[in-house]
Amino acid sequence: MGSFRVRGGTKLQGEITPQGAKNEALQILCGVLLTPEKMTLRKVPNIRDVNKLIDLLGDMGVKITKLGPEAYTFQADEINLDYLETEEFLVKASSLRGSVMILGPLLARFGTGKLSKPGGDKIGRRRMDTHFVGFQKLGAKFGYDSKREIFHIDGKNLKGTYMLLDEASVTGTANIVMAASMAEGKTTIYNAACEPYLQQLCSMLVRMGAKITGIGSNLLHIEGVKELGGTEHTMLPDMIEIGSFIGLAAMTESEITIKNAQIPRLGIIPDTFKRMGIQMEFRDDDIYIPSQKHYEIETFIDGSILTVADAIWPGFTPDLLSVVLVTATQAKGTVLVHQKMFESRLFFVDKLIDMGAQIILCDPHRATVIGLDRKTSLRGIRMTSPDIRAGVSLLIAALSAEGTSIIDNIEQIDRGYQHIDERLRKLGADIERL
Numbered sequence: 001m002g003s004f005r006v007r008g009g010t011k012l013q014g015e016i017t018p019q020g021a022k023n024e025a026l027q028i029l030c031g032v033l034l035t036p037e038k039m040t041l042r043k044v045p046n047i048r049d050v051n052k053l054i055d056l057l058g059d060m061g062v063k064i065t066k067l068g069p070e071a072y073t074f075q076a077d078e079i080n081l082d083y084l085e086t087e088e089f090l091v092k093a094s095s096l097r098g099s100v101m102i103l104g105p106l107l108a109r110f111g112t113g114k115l116s117k118p119g120g121d122k123i124g125r126r127r128m129d130t131h132f133v134g135f136q137k138l139g140a141k142f143g144y145d146s147k148r149e150i151f152h153i154d155g156k157n158l159k160g161t162y163m164l165l166d167e168a169s170v171t172g173t174a175n176i177v178m179a180a181s182m183a184e185g186k187t188t189i190y191n192a193a194c195e196p197y198l199q200q201l202c203s204m205l206v207r208m209g210a211k212i213t214g215i216g217s218n219l220l221h222i223e224g225v226k227e228l229g230g231t232e233h234t235m236l237p238d239m240i241e242i243g244s245f246i247g248l249a250a251m252t253e254s255e256i257t258i259k260n261a262q263i264p265r266l267g268i269i270p271d272t273f274k275r276m277g278i279q280m281e282f283r284d285d286d287i288y289i290p291s292q293k294h295y296e297i298e299t300f301i302d303g304s305i306l307t308v309a310d311a312i313w314p315g316f317t318p319d320l321l322s323v324v325l326v327t328a329t330q331a332k333g334t335v336l337v338h339q340k341m342f343e344s345r346l347f348f349v350d351k352l353i354d355m356g357a358q359i360i361l362c363d364p365h366r367a368t369v370i371g372l373d374r375k376t377s378l379r380g381i382r383m384t385s386p387d388i389r390a391g392v393s394l395l396i397a398a399l400s401a402e403g404t405s406i407i408d409n410i411e412q413i414d415r416g417y418q419h420i421d422e423r424l425r426k427l428g429a430d431i432e433r434l
């Protein structure tokens with residue numbers, strides 16, 4: 001188990017370039033299984049989850065060439081389906097959430113797929129019904145071996161159909177879109193998730209020869225094609241990393257420029273941080289955040305306490321609520337953070353309370369933060385990172401705190417933030433990997 005030692009209280013300064021988007025890369029990497037032709041991917045983030053998925057693809061027989069630190073070619077022309085039967089595959093695949101999206105491509109191309117229960121953050125129940133019901137609607141048979149916790153799906157002749165998803169699942173939509181891309185006839189998916197990750201996946205599939213309309217909306221039409229070909233694809237900058245850097249800048253009173261942020265693709269993220277009182281300037285495609293001694297949380301128009309809640313895209317992403325919460329601890333004012341989607345994502349507030357933050361955990365989904373307005377600093381403590389976004393929020397808290405903090409279990413942070421210690425050191429942070 002790795003740890004960071006952080007000496008807090010230093011103002012940071014400089015420019016930082018966001019990595020390629022983690023959750024996009026996981027979809028796109030699974031998509032390489034859809035074609036025997038060469039795929040060239042750029043801005044592939046060098047993070048634990050992505051590297052694990054790349055390894056898994058290699059083990060399945062995908063030919064991988066590294067072109068540079070963030071660029072690869074993949075060619076899935078000789079997939080070893082027998083490997084899916086091995087214990088090694090099942091163990092490796094279950095170590096990350098994103099691996100679930102190999103099922104759609106495998107089903108589309110080979111008529112079969114298998115997977116053990118996928119991992120990912122323990123942030124509450126994470127059901128997969130939407131994925132499997134979608135596959136079944138396309139005509140696949142679904143089975144679950146409850147003893148070994150293995151899902152399998154089979155269906156050689158998938159047929160397009162209409163489906164209304166029971167929830168707009170991000171990875172579920174990606175899986176169904178990929179399966180439907182080579183099904184016979186037309187598939188309509190209503191209540192589809194439409195995060196930029198999915199917009200990017202669908203645009204890439206179109207470049208591979210798929211026929212998809214409605215991209216960016218919750219109503220997708222997919223006309224199945226017989227085969228897909230190779231293409232090139234570049235990941236968007238990671239919007240969750242961008243939000244994390246905005247929160248970091250505010251909490252540490254730092255002057256930071258986030259380079260090439262693709263601002264039009266960030267949806268409501270910048271405005272949500274602005275409502276927390278954080279000033280920012282858009283300079284071409286960069287986000288400049290000045291050093292701010294005080295930032296004041298807005299109220300609603302009627303003067304009532306602001307609520308920041310998650311919602312499916314184009315609402316505010318649940319993956320940034322922990323960052324909003326930590327950022328509020330040094331703001332002026334009060335905010336209610338409402339995490340609707342996941343039930344175990346706010347428990348990390350215990351550690352912030354130990355550090356001196358004023359937070360009331362109302363129930364597993366809601367926490368009220370009463371900002372300290374820098375009248376007192378947070379105090380450095382030893383803590384464990386429970387999940388990726390709580391982990392980065394604790395890191396932000398530690399960087400703003402007086403004294404030294406140790407953050408354990410930083411593998412969680414490394415799942416999604418590329419060389420975060422090195423990159424923050426370049427901004428002047430006192431952080432060391434133990």
Ligand SMILES: CC(=O)N[C@H]1[C@@H](OP(=O)(O)OP(=O)(O)OC[C@H]2O[C@@H](n3ccc(=O)[nH]c3=O)[C@H](O)[C@@H]2O)O[C@H](CO)[C@@H](O)[C@@H]1O
Pocket residue numbers: 023026097098124125126127167168169170171172193312317318319340341342
């Ligand atoms: C690898 C990956 O891409 N992971 C992301 C993906 O996970 P993932 O695709 O696993 O998450 P889903 O979109 O399936 O669902 C997330 C949670 O929200 C609930 N839910 C979802 C839709 C809905 O309309 N109502 C509802 O209540 C689900 O029951 C679940 O508890 O999307 C989540 C939601 O943005 C993000 O937190 C994860 O970082």
Ligand SMILES: C=C(OP(=O)(O)O)C(=O)O
Pocket residue numbers: 022023049096097098119120121123319388389416
């Ligand atoms: C919850 C997340 O990741 P995963 O779905 O991979 O657990 C996340 O990226 O915030």
